[in-house]
Amino acid sequence: MNPLHPDPDMPEENTVPSRPRRFAPPLLLSAALALTACGGSGSSTGALATGAPSPHPTCRVHQQVLPDDDYTGGKDGKPLAVLTMLRYFTAQKSLPFCDGKPPTSQDVAWGRLYTDLTRE
Numbered sequence: 001m002n003p004l005h006p007d008p009d010m011p012e013e014n015t016v017p018s019r020p021r022r023f024a025p026p027l028l029l030s031a032a033l034a035l036t037a038c039g040g041s042g043s044s045t046g047a048l049a050t051g052a053p054s055p056h057p058t059c060r061v062h063q064q065v066l067p068d069d070d071y072t073g074g075k076d077g078k079p080l081a082v083l084t085m086l087r088y089f090t091a092q093k094s095l096p097f098c099d100g101k102p103p104t105s106q107d108v109a110w111g112r113l114y115t116d117l118t119r120e
Helices: 024-038 077-091 104-119
Strands: none
Touching: 077 104
16 A cells, blocks of 8 residues: 555545645736736836725835826726826825835836826
8 A cells, every 4th residue: 555645445646735825826926917017018117006995095005117198098088097096096006015126117107197196
């Protein structure tokens, strides 16, 4: 009987030592995040990332892309996208980033857009 496989009906040559699976979920999550961050299409512009919804946010997420035409397109922009961005920045612009790091160039671009849109 193979000590690695308790089933006596299974031939020993078909047994495979079991491996701990503790690394599988983090690896899958990392791969998914990498694909999401890359956007799949290689685009450097896109939608605002707002993080997980929370009634009382304590921090904000870094932006991975620059604002796209939905936000910067003027009369061709998407009003709902712009209003969502304005709401997010109005509520969270003074919060620190969740990772404690300074703003990225993408964060600065989104902040500049907010300032430009709210300037009198």
